[in-house]
Amino acid sequence: xxxxxxxxxxxxxxxxxxxxxxxxxxNGQFTAAVNLILECQGRVVVTGMGKSxxxxxxxxxxxxxxxxxxxxxxxAEGIHGDLxxxxxxxxxxxxxxxxxxxxxxxxxxxxxxxxxxxxxxxGRENSTxxxxxxxxxxxxxxxxxxxxxxxxxxxxxATLAMGDALAVALLSSRKFRPEDFALFHPGGSLGRKLLLxxxxxxxxxxxxxxxxxxxxxxxxxxxxxxxxxxxxxVVDFDGKLLGIITDGDIRRGLEKGHDFLNKPVExxxxxxxxxxxxxxxxxxxxxxxxKNKPRPITVLPVVDEDNRxxxxxHITDLLRQGVV
Numbered sequence: 058x059x060x061x062x063x064x065x066x067x068x069x070x071x072x073x074x075x076x077x078x079x080x081x082x083x084n085g086q087f088t089a090a091v092n093l094i095l096e097c098q099g100r101v102v103v104t105g106m107g108k109s110x111x112x113x114x115x116x117x118x119x120x121x122x123x124x125x126x127x128x129x130x131x132x133a134e135g136i137h138g139d140l141x142x143x144x145x146x147x148x149x150x151x152x153x154x155x156x157x158x159x160x161x162x163x164x165x166x167x168x169x170x171x172x173x174x175x176x177x178x179x180g181r182e183n184s185t186x187x188x189x190x191x192x193x194x195x196x197x198x199x200x201x202x203x204x205x206x207x208x209x210x211x212x213x214x215a216t217l218a219m220g221d222a223l224a225v226a227l228l229s230s231r232k233f234r235p236e237d238f239a240l241f242h243p244g245g246s247l248g249r250k251l252l253l254x255x256x257x258x259x260x261x262x263x264x265x266x267x268x269x270x271x272x273x274x275x276x277x278x279x280x281x282x283x284x285x286x287x288x289x290x291v292v293d294f295d296g297k298l299l300g301i302i303t304d305g306d307i308r309r310g311l312e313k314g315h316d317f318l319n320k321p322v323e324x325x326x327x328x329x330x331x332x333x334x335x336x337x338x339x340x341x342x343x344x345x346x347x348k349n350k351p352r353p354i355t356v357l358p359v360v361d362e363d364n365r366x367x368x369x370x371h372i373t374d375l376l377r378q379g380v381v
């Protein structure tokens with residue numbers, strides 16, 4: 058057991074050291090790579106073979122999801138026709154620890170003829186790949202974490218970290234916002250939080266519970282029951298919001314007797330309730346509900362710029378949409 062733990066710790070120590078060793082190499086070449094990609098009119102074409110290819114796929118995915126159009130090109134497929142996807146407007150990010158990977162070397166002449174600049178993520182400066190590249194990012198490691206020095210371990214970790222450094226530097230330079238990230242991740246929880254608006258979720262039209270101030274509490278209760286949202290807005294005859302009545306308000310009122318049901322809604326409505334507009338993010342509405350004092354609320358009237366009650370938002374609708 059001790060040997061297993063010691064081996065695992067050694068792996069993490071070696072790989073952590075490999076990443077630390079990259080820090081002094083963030084220099085003019087790194088800046089040049091970032092600027093070249095920022096000026097790119099096409100896409101970043103990431104290529105690599107074997108384990109470097111797996112790392113390249115992840116780097117391409119990270120770039121694409123953070124505002125830099127990118128895709129992965131398998132070099133073996135490249136020499137059999139897929140190089141047709143590369144144009145002179147693109148930039149090639151080629152990954153090879155040795156710089157002599159056969160499939161990568163095979164596509165270099167074609168890339169040169171196409172005219173796509175090459176950024177090399179490589180572990181050997183004096184290599185064929187680096188000699189054919191415009192920019193060299195040094196991802197060499199002192200040793201692999203594999204005790205036999207055979208399986209790519211520390212070298213792939215260093216390459217992945219350098220790819221992340223590129224992606225983050227690029228998104229910062231592009232002033233990439235959380236909203237932009239969400240646009241590329243509409244299926245995730247972040248996408249729902251940053252893209253879903255109140256208008257997408259609210260109950261409106263015939264489903265919007267409203268009563269006028271001339272109605273009784275009993276009539277308000279009928280409306281609450283019919284619409285099933287646990288509340289109704291009270292509006293004037295122009296549709297402007299005056300207040301809100303919840304089923305909780307009615308239950309508390311009934312403790313004083315049934316005559317309470319015949320009173321006008323103005324007697325029990327909460328005046329000037331919290332509201333939200335339809336253009337606000339659903340996550341903003343949820344936060345407003347949860348932070349209400351003295352206790353959280355479950356419904357929010359939705360109003361327009363003239364304070365007309367145009368909808369009702371219920372917390373269960375937000376939870377159902379994954380806005381948590």
